[in-house]
Structure formats: structure tokens, C-alpha cells
Amino acid sequence: DIQMTQSPSSLSASVGDRVTLTCRASQNIGSYLNWYQQKPGKAPKLLIYAASSLQSGVPSRFSGSDSATDFTLTISSLQPEDFATYYCQQSYTTPRTFGQGTKVDIK
Amino acid sequence: QVTVKESGPVLVKPTETLTLTCTVSGFSLSNARMGVSWIRQPPGKALEWLADIFSNDEKSYSTSLKSRLTISKDTSKSQVVLTMTNMDPVDTATYYCARILVVPAAMIYFYYYMDVWGKGTTVTVSS
Numbered sequence: 103d104i105q106m107t108q109s110p111s112s113l114s115a116s117v118g119d120r121v122t123l124t125c126r127a128s129q130n131i132g133s134y135l136n137w138y139q140q141k142p143g144k145a146p147k148l149l150i151y152a153a154s155s156l157q158s159g160v161p162s163r164f165s166g167s168d169s170a171t172d173f174t175l176t177i178s179s180l181q182p183e184d185f186a187t188y189y190c191q192q193s194y195t196t197p198r199t200f201g202q203g204t205k206v207d208i209k
Numbered sequence: 210q211v212t213v214k215e216s217g218p219v220l221v222k223p224t225e226t227l228t229l230t231c232t233v234s235g236f237s238l239s240n241a242r243m244g245v246s247w248i249r250q251p252p253g254k255a256l257e258w259l260a261d262i263f264s265n266d267e268k269s270y271s272t273s274l275k276s277r278l279t280i281s282k283d284t285s286k287s288q289v290v291l292t293m294t295n296m297d298p299v300d301t302a303t304y305y306c307a308r309i310l311v312v313p314a315a316m317i318y319f320y321y322y323m324d325v326w327g328k329g330t331t332v333t334v335s336s
Binding site for chain 2: 132133134140144146152157191
């Protein structure tokens with residue numbers, strides 16, 4: 103199975119901060135990487151697919167980049183509604199493994 | 210409007226078989242560019258992909274749970290069913306179903322991503 107490792111596991115940030123989350127795959131997965139946001143008690147929400155394609159309706163402050171095994175999700179200016187846990191998921195092959203998540207909370 | 214909704218028991222006993230149903234609306238399970246995935250999340254833990262199924266009846270399973278899982282679909286009822294045998298307290302979790310889109314990438318490859326999720330159903334395993 104492809105292992106997905108996210109870092110950091112948690113971070114504290116302030117409204118307006120630029121935040122970068124990292125996801126590393128255990129092997130080359132091309133651009134087959136998705137990002138989801140999950141708020142407490144809610145279902146995950148798709149933010150980015152194919153490493154850098156923004157899902158319809160998702161604010162443009164979210165962006166993704168890739169380099170085969172190392173991926174980043176950047177929030178250019180953190181908003182109050184962005185405090186949540188973020189998961190990456192590889193879709194290169196099955197099983198479609200998720201990372202362990204990065205929790206973003208208020209500093 | 211595209212929706213998916215999970216249903217099933219709230220409580221199951223150890224060793225029992227869990228049967229969960231995902232009822233979809235707004236799209237057809239016969240659409241070649243769509244499928245349904247099941248994902249679970251134990252309390253306070255990360256998401257875990259379990260299985261998915263597509264219009265051509267192609268199925269995939271979690272490596273660690275493959276021996277216990279069966280996914281199937283009834284296109285006429287717009288339902289996808291996941292069964293998990295030999296339930297254990299460690300299987301206590303919220304179980305989600307989601308629509309998975311299949312988008313052409315390069316050559317013979319496709320992007321897969323889950324764009325519509327249900328609210329989840331919480332399953333507790335306890336005697």
C-alpha cells in the first residue's frame with residue numbers, strides 16, 4: 103500500500119496567516135492527490151483534486167502543488183472558517199489511502 | 210441535486226455482520242464516470258478508505274479489511290451496500306459513503322476524487 107504522511111500533525115495559526123500543509127507519498131503518485139477539509143462533527147469536503155485543481159465553489163485562497171511524492175496545500179490568508187483538519191488522499195492506485203491529517207487551530 | 214445518504218444499525222454486537230446502505234440521488238450508478246466509495250473514521254482518528262464500486266461492477270477493497278468486506282450495488286434502487294463481517298469494538302466508527310468521480314487524466318489513467326459525501330452513520334460495536 104502507498105503510505106501518505108502529513109506534516110505537521112497540528113499547527114496553530116492566526117487569521118490572515120499564510121499556512122502551508124505538507125503531504126508525502128511513499129512512492130511516486132504523479133498528480134493523483136486530493137485534499138479534503140473536515141470540521142468537527144461534519145463530513146469531509148473536497149477542496150482540491152489532481153494535486154492542484156480547485157473544486158468548484160472552493161475559495162481561491164486554497165491552492166495545491168505537487169512534485170510526484172511531495173505535495174502542499176496552501177491557504178494564502180487564513181480565515182475563521184478555515185480552522186479544521188485537512189486530509190490528503192492518493193488516488194494513483196487502490197487502496198486509496200489517506201494521510202493522518204493536519205489539524206489547524208487558532209493561535 | 211446530488212446527494213448520498215448512509216443508513217444502517219447504530220449498534221452491533223461483536224462477531225456480528227454489519228450491513229450499511231448508501232442511497233444515492235441526482236446521479237445514476239450506471240454512469241461510467243462515477244462510483245461510490247465507503248470511508249470510515251473511528252472517534253478522534255483519521256479517515257480510512259474501505260472500498261469502492263463502479264458502474265462496470267469493478268470493486269476495490271482495503272488491503273487490511275479485504276477478507277471481511279463485500280461491496281455491491283443495485284442500480285435500479287440507486288443503492289450501494291457494504292457488509293463487514295466479524296465486527297469488533299475497534300470497528301466502532303462513523304461510516305461515510307461518497308460519490309467518486311472518474312476523470313480522464315493522461316493516456317490510460319484517470320483521476321478519482323470524492324466530491325459528494327453523506328453525513329455519515331455512527332456504528333458502535335459493543336455487547
